[in-house]
């Protein structure tokens with residue numbers, strides 16, 4: 001049954017060694033960098049306690065979980081601010097790795113080859129278990145040694161080991177969950193979706209539970225990561241259910257493998273529609289349908305971003321007083337209200353974020369072409385202009401909707417936490433001022449698609465530039481002209497600055513010119529196949 | 530009437546000369562075989578005809594209109610099946626067929642269902658799960674359901690099994706009988722032989738022969754393998770015989786198609802024990818062409 005799993009295990013480790021190394025090193029570096037920077041930013045316990053007070057609000061607890069806010073040592077701070085989110089990403093890593101070596105490889109026919117070799121039926125599952133156990137134990141050791149060598153007083157050996165064990169245990173648990181979902185569905189995307197969906201549900205269940213009803217949190221395995229109270233009271237028992245759960249799930253997955261045929265699954269594969277709904281039969285209908293899952297997830301994400309930023313506005317003033325670095329990062333006069341300054345910066349960040357899905361929607365036009373999925377549509381009696389406009393329309397509407405959702409979320413959260421909240425009109429106006437800049441970015445992507453389609457990805461580098469200049473420009477004292485090399489630099493920073501119409505008109509005209517120009521290129525150039 | 534005409538059509542991709550002065554003419558109501566090995570320029574020609582690529586030189590006309598300028602008007606009357614059918618992973622086959630049909634404003638459910646039956650196609654699966662042959666079926670079913678005046682098929686049967694290939698041939702013949710025109714590209718000569726009225730042969734971006742298959746017979750040779758009771762002397766000196774090779778118990782060689790009758794008669798005198806013949810391959814045809822035109826070997 002398990003014949004040759006040792007060799008398979010070795011083979012898995014060998015093929016993935018680079019991937020694993022990158023994942024594990026990233027986890028270790030980030031985990032180690034955080035307490036170091038906390039020590040530098042908040043050198044005295046008094047400063048850390050002020051920080052602890054500002055962190056003890058419901059928005060933060062929903063996002064990061066509960067913590068020991070009364071003695072917020074560097075260790076307590078690190079485990080509170082880092083462990084939950086790191087565990088989520090560790091979970092994601094395990095989902096990706098395990099899904100690849102189970103259902104995805106089965107779908108691609110790799111497992112068929114493996115089974116044809118002299119291996120047992122359960123050999124692959126055992127190999128995957130050993131593989132994920134190895135990866136997570138390596139993570140445990142790296143995190144432990146990384147933290148313990150820092151020699152920070154509140155970060156002791158016992159806590160460091162527990163920190164690693166919590167992350168490794170969460171990893172094993174989600175590896176086991178994925179091993180099971182891979183048996184349930186017949187394709188890699190669905191089994192990934194199922195496992196990842198469980199991860200998200202686990203996160204949100206505990207978010208609601210931590211804020212309003214602690215019993216609810218106990219339904220989420222991720223609650224254990226904060227319940228471990230690493231560097232505070234070090235609850236070692238919490239890792240037991242994580243490791244044991246992972247083991248049990250792997251045994252279950254192995255059993256399921258043994259009773260099913262290759263390529264079979266336990267959930268019936270949903271048989272799809274055999275006919276198209278009528279709106280699909282238009283270019284814009286097709287373009288929308290192809291992007292619908294992305295549009296929905298981005299909408300939810302932008303709303304959540306708005307809500308979570310908005311929920312911290314109430315505690316802002318206290319938050320800033322002890323934080324010189326943040327003060328430097330904020331634009332405008334220091335006499336201004338911190339909230340307004342922070343709000344202006346939030347609006348920039350949110351606008352840049354909202355640009356991402358809009359650009360993705362526009363670049364989809366070229367992505368379809370590159371994947372060879374343009375040949376059939378373009379041989380139909382529909383002009384290139386129709387396809388172009390369809391994608392452009394979706395990109396422009398999506399950009400506006402994303403901005404709206406984020407600012408709506410920001411406002412909803414703000415009115416519930418602020419004593420003197422701003423009006424929806426103020427925030428919406430401030431956000432809307434960024435729409436022409438967002439459209440100018442779409443224009444840049446259109447020009448690339450029209451003239452140098454293979455370099456269309458450069459627009460991401462440009463967006464990153466815009467983000468870095470606006471976000472870190474103040475902190476690193478970049479010269480002012482660098483801001484004006486990106487469309488976002490021209491936008492008046494409401495409500496902190498006065499409204500100015502010239503840049504708005506300029507950016508709109510710019511967007512129009514770029515779009516028309518790019519369209520001309522697109523209209524006449526060769527299509528790729 | 531001419532449905533497709535190219536005049537000195539050329540195309541460069543950077544330094545690569547994909548097409549060099551290609552002249553092609555497809556007449557109304559005929560099945561035209563467009564033959565050439567991989568990389569010869571078939572797909573490039575077709576994509577120019579569809580207005581997806583701009584020619585570097587020459588003209589391309591389809592249905593009497595300019596391939597690029599009048600693309601929409603042309604496309605209203607044609608259906609195209611690409612060589613590599615790439616579909617949207619999250620749509621089902623049935624959805625894609627409907628989608629392609631409604632891009633043409635066609636809604637012939639009866640015809641569609643008949644084709645789905647004939648091609649034994651399951652339209653309820655997501656395209657991500659389809660094999661190459663099944664993806665080709667999606668494009669073929671949509672094309673035949675649209676019933677246009679002109680069909681352009683780029684190596685349409687490369688993923689189909691022999692049974693489905695026959696179904697495909699059946700529908701091509703049906704379309705021809707209704708007076709439709711068909712351009713069919715392939716890299717396998719025997720595949721087009723059964724369907725095509727005329728063929729054009731392309732190689733390295735140049736059209737090297739055009740005409741009916743009969744016209745091309747003079748270019749073709751048949752491969753023969755014979756075992757005789759008495760050894761054949763000086764076979765290589767016979768007129769119309771080439772590439773003689775001794776095997777264990779017999780001899781293999783090629784015969785010009787127009788010399789076939791005499792060679793067979795003469796062979797009879799040696800007492801034939803066994804004879805095998807194979808149709809000329811595309812490669813043989815090219816070899817012959819190059820020898821004939823005085824060009825060297827490749």
Ligand SMILES: Nc1ncnc2c1ncn2[C@@H]1O[C@H](COP(=O)(O)OP(=O)(O)O)[C@@H](O)[C@H]1O
Pocket residue numbers: 528542545546547565566567568569570571572573574
């Ligand atoms: N987009 C492209 N860029 C560069 N070279 C290309 C491109 N498309 C085709 N070619 C080249 O043009 C030649 C003809 O290709 P193609 O028309 O696809 O041949 P066929 O369809 O007959 O197999 C080949 O040498 C191919 O490599």
Ligand SMILES: [Mg+2]
Pocket residue numbers: 568571572573612683684
């Ligand atoms: Mg081709």
